[in-house]
Amino acid sequence: MDQKNIRNFSIIAHIDHGKSTLADRLLELTGSVEKRDMESQLLDNMDLERERGITIKARAVRLEYKADDGQTYHFNLIDTPGHVDFNYEVSRSLAACEGAVLIVDASQGVEAQTLANTYLAIENNLEIVPVINKIDLPAADPARVKQEIEDIIGIVAEDAPEISAKNNINIHEVPERIVRDIPPPGGDPSAPLQALIFDSQYDSYRGVIVYIRVMEGTLRTGDTVLMMATGAKFEVVETGYMRALSLEPADCLTAGEVGYFTASIKSLGDTHVGDTVTLAARPAAEALPGYRKVQSMVYSGVYPADGARYDDLHDALDKLVLNDASLSYEPETSTALGFGFRCGFLGLLHMEIIIERIEREFNIDLITTAPSVVYHVHLTNGEEQVIENPLKFPDPALIDYAEEPFVRANIMTPTDYVGNIMELCQQRRGVFRDMTYLDKTRVEIHYELPLNEIIYDFFDALKSRTRGYASLDYEFLGYRKSDLVKLDIMLNGEIVDALSFIVFREEAYPRARRICEKLKENIPRQLFEIPVQACIGGKIIARETVKALRKDVLAKCYGGDITRKKKLLEKQKEGKKKMRSLGSVDVPHEAFMAVLKFDE
Amino acid sequence: MSKLGIYLHTPFCVKKCAYCDFYSAPGTPEAMDAYADALCAHIRSSEMAGRGADTVYFGGGTPTVLGVRNLVRILAAVRETFALDPDAEITLEANPGDLCLRPQDGGNAFLPALAILYAAGFNRLSFGVQSSSDAELALLGRRHRFEDARRAVLAARCVGFENLTLDLMYGLPGQGMDTWHKSIEDLLALAPEHLSCYALKLEPGTPLFVFFGELPDDETCLQQYLYAVDTLAAAGYRQYEISNFALPGRASRHNRKYWIGAPYLGFGPSAHSFSGGVRWAWADDTAAYTRGVYREKERLTLSVRDALEEDIMLGLRTTRGLDPAVLPDGMQADAAAILEKYVPHGLVRREGPRYLLTPRGMFVSNAIISELFGIIPD
Structure with a gap:
């Protein structure tokens, strides 16, 4: 295909603004998918994605579009994840494109997340094609939204198509705009190969399927390729294009094209997103810019609820990591929970998704410990320790100082809620940076916040203080000195290691109190009183008591109906099985999660 | 071979109590006669006919609504079918309010009804007294007042019954320690040989479940229970099971069979049986049962x-x-x-x-x- 008839683009949108629906419409419009194969929001092909209505992993698809000018174009639609946890993947997907379709909800306007991704797109020199969606909603105000796009993003939006992806209104204008406004790719097919990996996927038959955008040169079946960051070499078994429902082999991929290759690669560890693929025989002088190794931002202990299923959990993680190189794990042991794994995640959403997938796809009930960020602890002897597990937090006497990660948070909100948001950020140790009026009614606020304050429930708190109107995006800033302590929780006088966490000293007291209260609510009464205590070092700073159960008896056993009574006891036994015995205390799974959520 | 206990279920009540979720319904006199016929036929058809038995227990529902004549002939069917010990324990659950002869049985007098039952071999009566507070009785939907219970006990003694058991309930809505103490005191004054104390449990679907929010808390129930245990012990009653207390030698021989895994046969809809490591129960269908269709609802080999x-x-x-x-x-x-x-x-x-x-x-x-x-x- 001639380069001038190729359009590589992605779609940028806030959750719920209609990205997947528009993608579905484009698939239909280009005849890429027969109606009967159409599942709603086809591009999101994990069940979980479809349920949550968000895209977890980037996907790409090639569409053939016959434009009004009579020519046929190849559209490579590269879908991007829509959550801050996956910022890096988004940036690499965007780097594979020349343009981006920006979808804005005609009633909601521009959101922080949209803006963050649009900035990323502009940074990657992408041509932005704004589209106003959901114009059939009663609250739609396309004129205001267009003005907002012009004011905030600084691109012309005056003649942006006004569509309804859901009800198929004006959809045709979108591909025409893509043809007209997004430039075709460049690149020299005869230059040394430079191909950008923007995604990869593990297939049990073919090994890793690597999704690439060829920037320069040509990749052929049979070539030996070199991954420039990892140094790994592979012989290419197959190259081709991604179609909506299958992979379509082709002899080669040339500069400007988007496609895949397989090379009997056993592990995603060899195909880092952002890495440059070149030919071993004739390597490119330098790698494409922008590569970085993915780093886990949040760590949590993950344990099987039923200790006997440790091996199953191990298998599950082995399988998941094949398809998700950003997940890391290593074995860990807890006195309270037995054998499990310390897992590293990109963020809390990523963590929730992985946990849910293990529970759902592998049918293993899990207990997770409080998510923790990575702390840097400098010891008095000059040594520096990287702490991703609260249990490894050193003795306070040995600590010179500790550091915690900070992020820059961008919050967009209607002006009415500025006060609420500032109060929240202040509570979470935020440092105010600046505030910009986007228009008369909306502002963008910048705060520097400890990442730790964001990972628990910041987003929920933000939503509840702004009736859901504020949106959040954040980026990593660096490590800063902080006064940190380790908080331990004791049940019936014994420390439950799985409940320990690291906290800013001044927050230790209120948080200790709330955790004790939460545990008291969530631990069912047992046959004797159970003290619930929180302590720092040996010092108890909060205490609650789970009162003893007094009455648990079925007095009447009528007419010899032993079976009925026994069934009730059986049921009770089953309920008990769902709890973890910590020392002499039975703790239900929910208690572990409940202590992580702090309602205001 | 250990002797059988025989349980006979009466799935009728004049009126359902407000807390009851056991299987029973009102019935006409004709329906009750027909039911008694079916029950007798079922007993006579037992595969274990001829085996020794040493306890018989008429439970319900309210067995006394069957009328004296039916009760007597059902007991006769048991005697005909099983080798009943001469000193067998034969218990009848009775509502203190309605132990009387039905008009068609020839009367409406209290004493003769009990006298006939005693003469027929019934030797243990279980009265569902529940409380000595008429307010609490009304709340529970019982049809008697405490005075009825007192009279029933006196009448039973006059006739010659030497083994009486009374039921008591605690954990009632609005029941304080004071009325509980008084109930125990009043029941002890009737000098029963045996007492059963049950905590009220709200069963879904019962009127009490729907109606009342405020039950005594668990701590109060425990205190009521412990008070009963102590007071009854001081009065010479030995606790032999969670809810059961008896003077020496007066523990219920029939109920004990349930606790020790001894065999018992139940007759009547929803009645349970246990023998040879198998538990089974008859279906909750009085109409079918009355037509002679004895269908099992569950069978469990242990x-x-x-x-x-x-x-x-x-x-x-x-x-x-x-x-x-x-x-x-x-x-x-x-x-x-x-x-x-x-x-x-x-x-x-x-x-x-x-x-x-x-x-x-x-x-x-x-x-x-x-x-x-x-x-x-x-």
């Missing part, structure tokens, strides 16, 4: 596990207790550890090799028993 669970449950609910040595080798240490754990908390006590629940322990027996179920290997 597995090793079931049997073990029953040993644990029935042992700990009674003063028999549990000797870990009767459990399989692999369980003994775990069982002892669980029970031992509760000794310092005053829920379990040790008597030689056996562990027994204390009254406090009995009040949380479900938790302790189900914990023990948890260590039975799969």
